[in-house]
Amino acid sequence: MSNSRENILQRLRRGRPELPAATGEIQIDSLAWDLEQRINTFCDRMASVKAEVHMVTEGDWPTKLRELAADRQLSNLLYAPKGPLAAEIESAWTENDSCTKLITREESVDEWKQELFYQVDGAVTSVRSGIAEVGTLILWPTREEPRTFSLVPPVHFAVLKAENLHHTFADAMEVEQWRQGMPTNVVLISGPSKSADIEQTLAYGVHGPTELVVLLVR
Amino acid sequence: MQQKVEFEQRVHKALSDSQLRQNFRSTMDGLMAKRSQAFPDKERLEKLRLQGAQIRANALLKLPELLEQLEERCTANGIRVHWAETVEQANQAVLKIMQDHNATNLIKGKSMVSEEMELNHFLEQHGIEVLESDLGEFIVQLAGEPPSHIVAPAIHKSRQDIARLFQEKFPDIPYSEDVETLTRSARDILRRKFYEASIGLSGVNFAVAETGTICLVENEGNGRMCTTIPDVHIAVTGIEKVVEKLSDIPPLMELLPRSATGQHITTYFNMITSPRKEGEKDGPREVHLVLLDNGRSSIYEDPELMESLRCIRCGACMNHCPVYARIGGHAYGTTIPGPIGSVIEPQKLGLDRFGVLPTASTLCGACGEACPVRIPLPKLLNRLRFEQVRDDPPDNTMGKGSQRSIRESLVWNLWSWANTHPALYRLGCLFLTRLRGLVPKQLGVWTRVRKAPAIAPKTLHELAREMGIEDE
Amino acid sequence: MKPDQQYPDKPLSVYFFGTCLIDLIYPQAGLAGMQLIQREGVKVIFPQDQTCCGQPAWNSGYREQARSVALAQLDCFPQDIPIVVPSASCAGMMRYQYPELFKDTPQLSRVKGFSNRVFELTEFLVHVLKVKLKDLGPPTRVALHASCSAQREMAVSEEHSNLLQQLDNVEILEQERKRECCGFGGTFAVKHAEISNAMVEDKAKSIADTGAEKLVSGDCGCLMNISGNLQHTGQGPEGQHIATFLWERTNATES
Numbered sequence: 001m002s003n004s005r006e007n008i009l010q011r012l013r014r015g016r017p018e019l020p021a022a023t024g025e026i027q028i029d030s031l032a033w034d035l036e037q038r039i040n041t042f043c044d045r046m047a048s049v050k051a052e053v054h055m056v057t058e059g060d061w062p063t064k065l066r067e068l069a070a071d072r073q074l075s076n077l078l079y080a081p082k083g084p085l086a087a088e089i090e091s092a093w094t095e096n097d098s099c100t101k102l103i104t105r106e107e108s109v110d111e112w113k114q115e116l117f118y119q120v121d122g123a124v125t126s127v128r129s130g131i132a133e134v135g136t137l138i139l140w141p142t143r144e145e146p147r148t149f150s151l152v153p154p155v156h157f158a159v160l161k162a163e164n165l166h167h168t169f170a171d172a173m174e175v176e177q178w179r180q181g182m183p184t185n186v187v188l189i190s191g192p193s194k195s196a197d198i199e200q201t202l203a204y205g206v207h208g209p210t211e212l213v214v215l216l217v218r
Numbered sequence: 219m220q221q222k223v224e225f226e227q228r229v230h231k232a233l234s235d236s237q238l239r240q241n242f243r244s245t246m247d248g249l250m251a252k253r254s255q256a257f258p259d260k261e262r263l264e265k266l267r268l269q270g271a272q273i274r275a276n277a278l279l280k281l282p283e284l285l286e287q288l289e290e291r292c293t294a295n296g297i298r299v300h301w302a303e304t305v306e307q308a309n310q311a312v313l314k315i316m317q318d319h320n321a322t323n324l325i326k327g328k329s330m331v332s333e334e335m336e337l338n339h340f341l342e343q344h345g346i347e348v349l350e351s352d353l354g355e356f357i358v359q360l361a362g363e364p365p366s367h368i369v370a371p372a373i374h375k376s377r378q379d380i381a382r383l384f385q386e387k388f389p390d391i392p393y394s395e396d397v398e399t400l401t402r403s404a405r406d407i408l409r410r411k412f413y414e415a416s417i418g419l420s421g422v423n424f425a426v427a428e429t430g431t432i433c434l435v436e437n438e439g440n441g442r443m444c445t446t447i448p449d450v451h452i453a454v455t456g457i458e459k460v461v462e463k464l465s466d467i468p469p470l471m472e473l474l475p476r477s478a479t480g481q482h483i484t485t486y487f488n489m490i491t492s493p494r495k496e497g498e499k500d501g502p503r504e505v506h507l508v509l510l511d512n513g514r515s516s517i518y519e520d521p522e523l524m525e526s527l528r529c530i531r532c533g534a535c536m537n538h539c540p541v542y543a544r545i546g547g548h549a550y551g552t553t554i555p556g557p558i559g560s561v562i563e564p565q566k567l568g569l570d571r572f573g574v575l576p577t578a579s580t581l582c583g584a585c586g587e588a589c590p591v592r593i594p595l596p597k598l599l600n601r602l603r604f605e606q607v608r609d610d611p612p613d614n615t616m617g618k619g620s621q622r623s624i625r626e627s628l629v630w631n632l633w634s635w636a637n638t639h640p641a642l643y644r645l646g647c648l649f650l651t652r653l654r655g656l657v658p659k660q661l662g663v664w665t666r667v668r669k670a671p672a673i674a675p676k677t678l679h680e681l682a683r684e685m686g687i688e689d690e
Numbered sequence: 691m692k693p694d695q696q697y698p699d700k701p702l703s704v705y706f707f708g709t710c711l712i713d714l715i716y717p718q719a720g721l722a723g724m725q726l727i728q729r730e731g732v733k734v735i736f737p738q739d740q741t742c743c744g745q746p747a748w749n750s751g752y753r754e755q756a757r758s759v760a761l762a763q764l765d766c767f768p769q770d771i772p773i774v775v776p777s778a779s780c781a782g783m784m785r786y787q788y789p790e791l792f793k794d795t796p797q798l799s800r801v802k803g804f805s806n807r808v809f810e811l812t813e814f815l816v817h818v819l820k821v822k823l824k825d826l827g828p829p830t831r832v833a834l835h836a837s838c839s840a841q842r843e844m845a846v847s848e849e850h851s852n853l854l855q856q857l858d859n860v861e862i863l864e865q866e867r868k869r870e871c872c873g874f875g876g877t878f879a880v881k882h883a884e885i886s887n888a889m890v891e892d893k894a895k896s897i898a899d900t901g902a903e904k905l906v907s908g909d910c911g912c913l914m915n916i917s918g919n920l921q922h923t924g925q926g927p928e929g930q931h932i933a934t935f936l937w938e939r940t941n942a943t944e945s
Binding site: 226229230233247540541544545577578579580581582583584586587597600603604605606607608627630631633634636637638640643644647650651662663664665666667668669670671672673674676677678679680681682683685687688689690 | 706708710712713714715716717718720721724733734735736737738739740741742744746747748749750751752753754755756758759761762766790838839841842843867869870871873874875876878879880881882883884885886887888889890891914915917918919921922
C-alpha cells in the first residue's frame with residue numbers, strides 16, 4: 001500500500017502539466033439583506049422544499065413545540081438532556097399534561113439503538129445557524145446533542161434563532177471561522193428527506209425524517 | 219470494429235424501446251428546465267462557472283501536494299487513508315477492512331467510484347453481502363443492472379417496471395404503482411438493514427485538504443445513515459476530488475445541485491472530519507478514506523485532457539446531450555455515460571475498447587455550455603477522435619492510434635488531395651453537376667428517413683463566374 | 691454576437707467563402723449571400739480556388755489532412771479584408787478551430803490573422819453592413835432553425851432572428867426544443883446513422899408541428915438533414931437558406 005502512495009504521487013509530480021495557475025479574483029456580488037429579508041427568503045426557500053417554519057419568540061417556543069407535537073399526535077419526543085434547549089423544554093412539559101411524552105437518553109446511542117429506530121416518533125434539536133439564501137439549517141452536533149437525533153426519528157423539530165441567519169454558505173463559514181477547526185460532523189439540512197428516483201416524482205421521507213419543522217425564534 | 223458493432227447493438231436496442239425513450243426524454247426535459255430556472259441570472263451563472271473552473275483547475279495543479287495535505291489532516295483527525303493505484307488494490311483495501319471486523323455485510327450510499335471498482339461484484343465473490351441504499355441504486359441492484367445516469371440511476375425504469383420488480387423480489391408487500399408507497403416500502407426494508415449494518419460505505423463529492431474533511435451531497439438521508447449508524451465508515455474517492463480550502467466549497471455547492479437537479483441546495487450536505495470522538499454518543503468509531511487512481515494520473519499528464527478531471531459529477535452534460543437523451547446510459551457500456559463519460563472512460567479503459575464513444579456525438583456543444591466547471595467537452599471529444607486514428611502515437615497507452623484503418627486514411631487522403639487541388643476540385647464538381655441524374659436516390663441509411671440531397675445543375679463556382687464576380 | 695467580439699467598419703470589398711455544401715447542393719444560397727452584400731455597395735470577391743474549410747477531417751481526427759486543406763484556403767484569401775461565410779459551422783471552423791488545428795505549428799500567427807477576418811454572413815449583415823431590410827413579400831410564417839454553431843460557437847442566432855424580424859410580413863413560429871441539435875453532425879450522420887435518424891425525425895416533426903410555411907436556417911448541413919426528412923415524410927415546410935429567403939423577399943428586381 002505504501003508503494004501505491006509513492007507511485008501515485010510520483011506519477012502526478014512527474015506528469016504535472018506545465019500550466020499557469022488560473023488567477024484573477026472573480027467578483028460575485030454578495031448579498032446585503034436586512035434581517036427581515038433574510039427571514040423572508042429563508043422561509044420561502046424552506047416552504048419550497050416542504051419544510052414547515054413557525055415564527056416564535058424566546059418565551060413561547062417550548063409551548064409551540066408542545067402544541068406541534070400534540071397536533072401530530074406524537075406519542076413521544078426525544079431531546080438531548082444536556083443540550084442547550086433542555087431546561088426550557090422540560091419547563092414547558094412539566095407545567096402541563098401533554099399527550100406527547102418527553103423522552104431523553106444520556107447513554108451512547110448504541111445502547112438504545114432499537115428504541116431510537118423503532119420507538120421514537122420525533123426529536124428536537126438546536127441549530128447552530130442558518131443560511132437565508134438557500135433555506136438551510138446548519139447543525140453542528142456535539143457530545144450533548146448527537147447526530148442521529150436529526151436523522152432517525154420521523155419528525156425533526158429544529159430550533160433556530162433568527163439572528164443566526166447568515167446570507168450565504170460562504171458567509172456562514174467566514175463569520176463562524178470554520179477553518180479554525182471542524183467538528184466531527186457538520187450537517188446542512190434543507191427540508192425533509194426526499195427522493196425523485198422513481199420517474200422524477202418527489203416522495204418525502206425516504207431514509208431521514210419525513211417532516212422537518214423549524215421553530216424560528218425572534 | 220467489434221466495439222462499434224457492440225455499441226450499435228446497444229444503441230439499436232435502446233432506440234427500439236419506446237418506453238425507455240420516453241422515460242429519458244421526459245426526465246432530461248425536466249432536468250434541463252429545472253437547471254435553467256435555478257440560474258435565473260445568466261451573467262451570474264457565467265461568473266460562477268468561471269469561479270468553479272478556477273477552483274477545480276487550481277486544485278488539480280497542486281494535486282500531489284493537496285493529496286499529501288489531505289492525508290496528513292485526515293490522519294491527524296483520526297481518519298485512516300488508503301492509497302490504491304488500481305481498482306484491484308482499492309477493492310482489496312475495502313475487503314481488508316471488512317475482514318478486520320469480521321463483517322459479512324456492507325451497506326452502501328451512492329458512489330460512482332464503487333461502480334467503477336465493480337465493488338459489489340468483488341465483495342460478493344468474497345462472500346460479503348452488499349446492499350445499495352440510495353433508492354435508485356437499490357432499484358437497479360434489485361434488477362441486476364448498472365445505473366443508467368450518475369444522478370438518477372433508475373431513470374430508465376417506469377413506475378410500473380419498479381412496481382413489478384418489487385412484487386417479484388418482495389412478494390409480501392402489496393403491489394402498488396404509487397411512488398409514495400413504493401418509496402415507503404423501500405424505507406421500511408432498508409431501515410432494518412441500517413439498523414443491523416456494521417459497516418457503511420459512501421462516495422465523496424469533495425475532499426477538503428485544508429481541514430481533512432469529506433463532503434457528501436444527498437437528498438435521501440441514506441448517505442447520512444451509512445456514514446453515521448454503522449461502526450465503520452469507508453469512503454471511496456478518485457484522487458481528483460480534492461479541493462484546497464474549505465472556502466472552495468460554497469461556490470462549488472452553488473453550482474453542483476443547481477446544475478444536477480435544479481435544486482438550490484440538496485436536502486443534506488454532510489461534512490465529515492473525524493470518527494466519533496471521546497464522549498460523543500454516536501457516529502462511526504472508524505473512518506477510512508480510500509484514494510483511487512485507476513488511470514487518473516495518466517489523464518493528468520496531458521494539459522488538455524486533464525481538464526476532464528475538473529468534473530464534479532453533476533450530470534448536467536448528459537441531461538443536455540441530445541444523444542444521451544435518445545440512447546440512455548446503458549448504451550454507452552461504461553460506468554459513466556454521456557459526454558463526460560465519453561471523454562473519461564475511453565482514456566481509462568482504452569480507445570481500442572471504447573474509442574467509438576467520442577465519435578457518438580454531433581459536437582453540438584450543449585454539454586460544454588452546461589458544464590458548471592467549464593470542461594470543454596466538445597474539444598476533448600474531438601481530441602480523442604484524433605488520438606484514436608493518429609499514425610504517430612507518442613506511446614501506446616490507452617489505445618492511441620488503434621482505430622486507424624487503411625481504408626479510412628485513404629479516403630481522407632483522397633479528400634485532402636481533391637480539396638488542395640482547386641482545378642481538380644472544380645472538375646470533380648463539374649462532373650457531379652452534369653451527371654446529377656445518375657446520383658443514386660438511395661444513399662444507405664441516410665435515405666432511410668431522408669430524401670437524398672439533390673446536386674445543383676451548376677456549382678456556386680460556375681454561378682459566380684457567370685455573374686462576373688471577381689476571382690481576386 | 692459574442693460579448694468580446696469587435697466588428698470593423700464597412701469595408702470597400704470582401705471575400706466570400708461559399709462552403710462546399712453550398713457549392714454543390716445550395717449554390718443559390720451562396721449567390722443570394724453575395725447579392726445581399728453587393729446591394730450594400732460592397733464589392734464581393736469569390737476566389738475560384740476555394741474548396742472546403744476542412745471541418746470534416748478535423749472532426750474525424752484526421753488533423754494532418756485538415757491542415758493541408760485549411761492551408762490551401764489561406765492561400766486563396768491573401769488580402770486583409772473580411773471573409774464572409776454563409777454558414778456558422780464553417781465560419782466557426784475557420785475562426786475558432788483553425789487556431790486549435792495549427793496550435794504549436796509555425797503557421798499559427800498567419801492562421802490567426804486569417805481567422806480574425808472570418809465572419810458569418812448574418813453577423814456581417816447586422817453588425818458590419820448594418821442592413822435595413824424592406825419586406826416585399828406576402829405575409830408568411832416561418833420556423834427558424836439556428837444550427838448549434840450558430841447558437842454556441844459563433845453566437846449568431848440573435849442575428850438570424852434580427853434579420854427575419856426586419857421583414858414586416860414574416861412571422862417567426864417557435865418549435866419545441868428549439869435549441870436542440872438536428873442530428874447532422876457531419877460524419878456523425880453516417881457513422882451513427884441510427885442515432886442521427888432518431889434525432890432528425892424529432893427535429894423535423896417539431897418543425898412541421900409549428901405549421902410554418904417555410905423552414906429557414908443559416909446552415910446547409912442542418913437544412914439538408916431536416917429538409918431531407920421533411921421531404922421523405924411529405925409533412926412540413928420546404929427548407930431554405932436564410933440568405934436565399936432574405937434575398938427573395940427583399941429583391942425588387944427579378945434576377
